[in-house]
Amino acid sequence: MDAGAARERILAVVRAIPRGQVAGYGEVARRAGLPGRARLVARVLSGNGDPSLPWHRVLRSDGRIALEPGSDGWREQAQRLRAEGVEVVDGRVRQPMAGPGERLDALLWGPGGEAPAAAGAARPRRKK
DNA sequence: CCCGTGACTCTAC
């Protein structure tokens, strides 16, 4: 698929995030059928330009806001989340996270056995 | 065409 289609898919997934809930970049990418493109998601959000897009509901895999701490975007994202009832402490969303690969997704999108990220990640190396 | 950059992620220490 071309980049344009991928972008649309990503935007669609982001728009589908329910109010008051959040999702990780990797999770969004996966749900958009683009495993391993978490970075692409970030790129799309950085230059979207759509005011109605709930970009603030997308966080890093560890629940932290991806933007530069203290920056305007950072503050705005935290504020928007709190406005939706999401607990944000020191740029981090309070969530009882499970293990890697499904910290945010499993809890937010349901227990429907999501496959572990394993994308863009360091592949199993055993060195030393 | 090579190289640096970044709203990313994961494994090791």
Next chain:
DNA sequence: CGTAGAGCCACGG
């Protein structure tokens, strides 16, 4: 919990 190292992707110089 924090840092360092290593993949991966799309883009711009």
